[in-house]
Amino acid sequence: MSSTLTDLTIASALDGLKKKEFTATELTAAHVKVMENTRHLNAYITETPDVAMKQAAESDARYEAGKNGALDGIPLGIKDLFCTNGIRTTAASKILGNFVPHYESTVTTKLLNDGAVFMGKLNLDEFAMGSSNTTSAFGNVISPWKRNNGDNADLVPGGSSGGSSAAVAARSCMGATGTDTGGSIRQPASFCGIAGIKPTYGRCSRWGVVAFASSLDQPGVFARNTEDCALLLKSVAGHDPKDATSANKPVPDFVAALGKSVKGMKVGIPREYAVEGMPAEIQKLWDEGKAYLKDAGAEIVDVSLPHTKYSLATYYIIAPAECSSNLARYDGVRYGLRAEGNDLREVYENTRAQGFGEEVRRRIMIGTYVLSAGYYDAYYTKAQKIRRLISEDFLNAYKECDVLLTPTAPSAAFAIGENEDDPIKMYLNDVFTVPASLAGMPGMSVPAGLSGDGLPLGLQIIGKPWDEETVLNVSQVIEKAANFTAVPQMVVKKAAA
Secondary structure: OHHHHHOOOHHHHHHHHHOOOOOHHHHHHHHHHHHHHOHHHOOEEEEOHHHHHHHHHHHHHHHHHOOOOOOOOOEEEEEOOEOEOOEOOOOOOOOOOOOOOOOOOHHHHHHHHOOOEEEEEEOOOHHHOOOOOOOOOOOOOOOOOOOOOOOOOOEOOOOOOHHHHHHHHHOOOOEEEEEEOOOOOHHHHHHHOOEEEEOOOOOOOOOOEOOOOOOOOEEEEEEOOHHHHHHHHHHHOOOOOOOOOOOOOOOOOOOOOOOOOOOOOEEEEEHHHOOOOOOHHHHHHHHHHHHHHHHOOOEEEEEOOOOHHHHHHHHHHHHHHHHHHHHHHOOOOOOOOOOOOOOHHHHHHHHHHHHOOHHHHHHHHHHHHHHOOOOHHHHHHHHHHHHHHHHHHHHHHOOOOOEEEEEOOOOOOOEOOOOOOOHHHHHHHHOOOHHHHHHOOOEEEEEEEEOOOOOEEEEEEEEOOOOHHHHHHHHHHHHHHHOOOOOOHHHHHHHHO
16 A cells, blocks of 8 residues: 555545545555655655654544645655754754754744644755755765666755655655755756745745745745645745745635646747757757647747846855855854854854855855955945846846746756766756746746656746746646656665565
């Protein structure tokens, strides 16, 4: 039974629970078993099977009483950037150590209120800084996928939300939370062959989420298909008075938005995304995506986002600057790691030197530099001006189209260690996702094909502000046309066993 239960989508599992074809306890136990059998992937930092089984039993009681919530009994993984009451929260950093919050983030509170079951806290790049999930203080996550060329190399699951994407792809949870600062939901979703959506900045509360770059961070969700993402997003979205950047806007019924015709819709193809040296298989996938939407009745139009070429440089000034400010709170005094020193300054220095990893230290130094008195205007102020122009590019493009279609990432997943010696190469993984983050636009990656090595590739749909409904609907059209049914070899082998 367990292999069948872990193959269900969230929508089909909810249907089965309502019809009493199985219980939440059985569904959760099946996912606990997969979680135990896939520990070599290192997707979880903290497993909470006892908590999950207790929550599942409570869910069964609600089903019996006819008081079940919108996600009752659904096993989910939580990125270890979301504070969870009574459960260790690390941000994948030594500096937080065994920090146990006494409060629950708004996003996880909403999921719990809807009856979700929490399997555990998922691994990530330290403080969400990375594109490969290899900067975690708790060790890298391994993708459940392998190349079919026989090299058997362990692959990255993408980052920073690599634990989330790997766990959903490996079937140890049915969906997961993530955060997206410059592509940290969309890129790992593409690498692992699942769906992931970053909503409009302000759609989901950041309260209780460990901060990286406050003007960019946005919680979102992962699942195996678009419908499941719509179900999860409906649960986690909404205004929160505790978050000053949370928008006081009504939450649409994202599920009801699915299945609508795209006939007559205009889909913009940004010419600047056809970057020099793009692999032929990425271009082919993009062309197939255009064909899927054209066949469904949409009109493909050429648009321009002229400041796209400045996006990465702009992002890697603004994000480190905000990270430098946000991470100043980790001083060895208030919480987390405390290193010894002869005076207060030495305590600060030793704590931060021992507690932060190499990538985090690099970004803090870059951020501190661009915020310093002599360089603030030359770098940070200029970057903010360019950011405004990038945002205006999107708004101008939307005068000619309803959504944008682009590749999600410039390649399929790469092997662990393959690009780590070159930070610039790693940063280029976000070349297609960063512009939408800078502009605060909603974006989604949907699995659409396989590379020559048999690895998943995703297409990205970017929408107008607050129009996640159209993003989800277009994503589902591509999803159905692509008919992406491949699953990781690890999952296939387990099913066969």
